[in-house]
Amino acid sequence: xxxxxxxxxxxxxxxxxxxxxxxxxxxxxxxxxxxxxxxxxxxxxxxxxxxxxxxxxxxxxxxxxxxxxxxxxxxxxxxxxxxxxxxxxxxxxxxxxxxxxxxxxxxxxxxxxxxxxxxxxxxxxxxxxxxxxxxxxxxxxxxxxxxxxxxxxxxxxxxxxxxxxxxxxxxxxxxxxxxxxxxxxxxxxxxxxxxxxxxxxxxxxxxxxxxxxxxxxxxxxxxxxxxxxxxxxxxxxxxxxxxxxxxxxxxxxxxxxxxxxxxxxxxxxxxxxxxxxxxxxxxxxxxxx
DNA sequence: AAAGATCACAACCGCATCGTT
DNA sequence: AAACGATGCGGTTGTGATCTT
Numbered sequence: 001x002x003x004x005x006x007x008x009x010x011x012x013x014x015x016x017x018x019x020x021x022x023x024x025x026x027x028x029x030x031x032x033x034x035x036x037x038x039x040x041x042x043x044x045x046x047x048x049x050x051x052x053x054x055x056x057x058x059x060x061x062x063x064x065x066x067x068x069x070x071x072x073x074x075x076x077x078x079x080x081x082x083x084x085x086x087x088x089x090x091x092x093x094x095x096x097x098x099x100x101x102x103x104x105x106x107x108x109x110x111x112x113x114x115x116x117x118x119x120x121x122x123x124x125x126x127x128x129x130x131x132x133x134x135x136x137x138x139x140x141x142x143x144x145x146x147x148x149x150x151x152x153x154x155x156x157x158x159x160x161x162x163x164x165x166x167x168x169x170x171x172x173x174x175x176x177x178x179x180x181x182x183x184x185x186x187x188x189x190x191x192x193x194x195x196x197x198x199x200x201x202x203x204x205x206x207x208x209x210x211x212x213x214x215x216x217x218x219x220x221x222x223x224x225x226x227x228x229x230x231x232x233x234x235x236x237x238x239x240x241x242x243x244x245x246x247x248x249x250x251x252x253x254x255x256x257x258x259x260x261x262x263x264x265x266x267x268x269x270x271x272x273x274x275x276x277x278x279x280x281x282x283x284x285x286x287x288x289x
Numbered sequence: 290a291a292a293g294a295t296c297a298c299a300a301c302c303g304c305a306t307c308g309t310t
Numbered sequence: 311a312a313a314c315g316a317t318g319c320g321g322t323t324g325t326g327a328t329c330t331t
Contacts, residue, residue: 030299030325050316068317069300104319119320120298128296 027061031070035060039067040075073116080112084121092118093126 031039042058048071051064060067073079084092088110095106103115103122110118 028301052316064316065302065318066300072318073299101320115319116299123321124297 026063035062036070036075039070043071073114078112079114088113089126092122096122
């Protein structure tokens, strides 16, 4: 949907002295085609030194911040104009589960899409859908609870981005409070990794994950730091005989939806893996994005 | 046809981080 | 080390378009 620029949301339409004063002030609100043209022409010709200078040199009464946003979210030539596909929506869901609301990181893995676009898509469609599903599930559970003894208290959750995703996955029962999203990975030729959800968090599955690499050469686990100061660290373990590889999510070429978030204590001890895999650089936390 | 509700999305705001002086 | 400005990020809001009643 394309909206026509209007004379005032925050923009100008005042009269008299107020208008004159406003004319001197920074312009806000929707961008006019003329402003777009100026910004686009300036950047394609001269590039960007600093955004505040772009605003000035392009003759725009806009903040550098506003110019940057307009360019990044709308004018950039490499942006996809077509609507988000089902496939892309799946990717968004998967990555949101894995990374939380780190829209810029998610956008970086989806060429042609912006963080704002993905965030809007999530907020307006996916979250709503999942909230509705969660409400339906809660209603069902409430109905069942009437005929059953009280359930044990929920497991403790850590205040991480992933914690937020627990609610978002309420449509895929059972919902297990998670510290780490866990996936099964299959390494493909060329280093790409197909990431598939584990369909049931059974003891067997967890055991297999705990020994990923030693007996199942192609099974691995992915996740992120899962809390505290490590919450920004994204990684994937891949098994290969007795060797285990730690790779950044940037190395993954494809993602598939994962339907479960499960906690596997001890499996994803990042610091332990770091020091084992990178003994010379055990202080580094460079796996983050 | 009109009014109200909902959707979709552009853009602002506040805050955090980074680089420079 | 501190101050400052620029940049980037995520949350939120406002508004036109579209749908529903």
